[in-house]
Amino acid sequence: MSCEKIMIRNPKSVREDDTIGNAAREIVDNHCVSLPVVDASGRFVGLFGIFDLLALLVPRVAVIGNLLPNLQFLGDDDGLMRQKFASLRDSPLNRAVNREAARVYPDTPLIEAIRLLCRNHLTIPVVEPETERLIGVISYWDAARHLIEPHPGPAP
């Protein structure tokens, strides 16, 4: 079984020259874990997801490695975080894109896609091998649905 069989074709995506505010709205309204980000020609450039969005609101040093055991000392003022988001709303998305995101090809075996889902906890983009153009995505819901639904079996 290859990724092509279970991927969602023509997925929702955002352009890298879009704003963080628009991408955030898409993510929240559609309950997306992550959205593929593409350039003007439709080439996949990375992912922007709910965790990338939330990470913009806390000091970056607090979300890399284990450098700070907690951030509780900063208090509980959500007004400051709202303010911070407001100041980022019109910033270009390309500064927040996760460009290291794993991608698969249509003929990649499903087992590899499941490994990446388990390891990265992110939607997996499916791209064309030569052009890197985005052609589909696999979410963990798609993978799980495919695996738990009864197999149609061979025709009698």
Added chain:
Amino acid sequence: MLFPALLLVVAYGFIVTGRLNRAVVAILAGAIAIAAGFLAQTDAIAAIDFNTLALLIGTMIIVGITKKSGIFGYFAIRAAQLMRGSPAGILAVLSLVTGLISAVLPNATTVLFVVPVTMVIATELALPPFPFLFAEIFASNIGGTATLIGDPPNILIGSAAGLSFDDFLVALGPIVVVVFVAQIVVLHFIWGRHLRADSAFRANVMAMNAAAAIADRRLVPCSFAVIAGLILALVFSGPLHLEAGTLALLAAGVLLMCDVLPQKSQAQSEAVTNAFQEVDWVTIFFFIGLFVVVGAVTRAGLLDYLGRLLVGATRGSVEETALILLWAGAILSALVDNIPFVITMIPMVKSIAPSLGGNTTVLPVWWALALGACLGGNGTLIGSAANLTVAGVAERSGVIMDFWRYNRTAFPLMILTIILCHIYVVWRFF
């Protein structure tokens, strides 16, 4: 003599240019030295200073476990609040906190205690973190100079020359205080007096709940007790007849036990694995490889030869030899890395000690070497492991520590600190 020398020069070349990871260079060079027959494997093992490695590994484990408690974050926040959120005050007081911690634990890892909290404080003040990080790099290298365990060059020198924790504190403590104050004054004029923060941003710092930075209250008393016990044991290491490395591993073992004892066996195994991952194995293997290569060139007689040249050039003057090593140590440590320089210099100083009047007479040379190597590391961003650690954390957090921007201010300031040391060495020891 030629081939071992060539091997050392080539290894230095790779380390300086950074074309290949320094641990890989050292391991390859060490293995080549053995394979080429420059020294036998048993001699190579004998050339590795296990006291140094044990001291480094032990203190790194202690740092790794203590880090989990969050106690040093608490100190950093309280210090910033003592300054009422004033940026100039915070610049000075966080340097002091960094310097003090670096004096009692290895500076390359202790900067990790203060730097993350500093970056949060700078963000809250809406100020660029660069001046704060710069000041903390300097403070960590200066603080580390004061004691046997503060900086790897001191660990190496102390182990090789049989110098104790209190020997370092008595000989180098006074000049470290002077250099630290001078650094604070200079940085105040360069940055501190220009840093301004809006009262609302200062209020953010004052509103921080320092106590909440402590993530594991159980570890706080254990960490303090073990660090205090280690320092006391190092002070009395002479009467105890125990090497510093043994004491550090003993302290690390006790703290590991405190950390894992309340946990179930599966969790214990995970906690111990995590603690061992805090050891900077790149540095440890870098040391091992270099010890072997330097063992090979020592055996070939190269360092004896260079030592005789040095004694000839200085006409056997301890003062001139000390000052040459102070300045050469400072410049080379800034340009290369202070660890390979010190590892190479140690056998040379040992070889010239008899010509200069014996082990006691040569003591100022050891102090000058320690001052030059530790403080010279401040001169460039690649000068010491602490600098690279801060630069790495800053970069991963989106703050670029520009190499030339750092060096432009750091190199002249490092020269100023070495001038102060020059005056001190002449005044104190001659």
